Amino acid sequence: MKKYRLILLLLLLTHYANSQNKYEREYRIKKAQFPSAALELVQDKLQEARRIKFYRETDSAKVSYEAKFKKNRLWYSVEFNEQGILEDVEILIEEVDIPSETMQQIRDYLKESFTKYRIKRIQQQYPTSTEEPLEKTIKNAFQNLIIPNINYELVIAGKKEEGYLDYELLFGSDGSLKKIRKSLPPNYDHVLY
Numbered sequence: 001m002k003k004y005r006l007i008l009l010l011l012l013l014t015h016y017a018n019s020q021n022k023y024e025r026e027y028r029i030k031k032a033q034f035p036s037a038a039l040e041l042v043q044d045k046l047q048e049a050r051r052i053k054f055y056r057e058t059d060s061a062k063v064s065y066e067a068k069f070k071k072n073r074l075w076y077s078v079e080f081n082e083q084g085i086l087e088d089v090e091i092l093i094e095e096v097d098i099p100s101e102t103m104q105q106i107r108d109y110l111k112e113s114f115t116k117y118r119i120k121r122i123q124q125q126y127p128t129s130t131e132e133p134l135e136k137t138i139k140n141a142f143q144n145l146i147i148p149n150i151n152y153e154l155v156i157a158g159k160k161e162e163g164y165l166d167y168e169l170l171f172g173s174d175g176s177l178k179k180i181r182k183s184l185p186p187n188y189d190h191v192l193y
Contacts, residue, residue, distance in 0.1 A: 106177025
């Protein structure tokens, strides 16, 4: 019995250790391969959009779908789970778009945690919640509102003792850290040497 508990404990610990790394790959797909329920939800937002692209993401834990496009000079990314249920809406932003107190909290965390860092990408994230209808989440995102339940997702190149690595960090609207994961570099399987 003790042997089984030890094996179970080891399995749980290895799963926890692996969950801190982001093994995500993104593959471009055709519109016909995108979940129909997800397509129906964003169809009206795609009317005036440009550069519309559809992706399938495989993660170490799940599969998701993403529609990326440019609308009103903003880059949007709308993510759905495998069943076509909305997970979040993200907008590509710059540092100046984040409230100054929040950005200062984020900078303080980065200075404490890394000897050097470089911000590669910032996204303002509107996650879905059980308290708010999906339509309201979408409306808030496309109005680009600064509301208390948004998150900021940063992709950085950070230096620690072991050298430079890419990290994905998720901060709340107040600048508090919610999640950090090591990130693999983008997939360059299409490049021939």
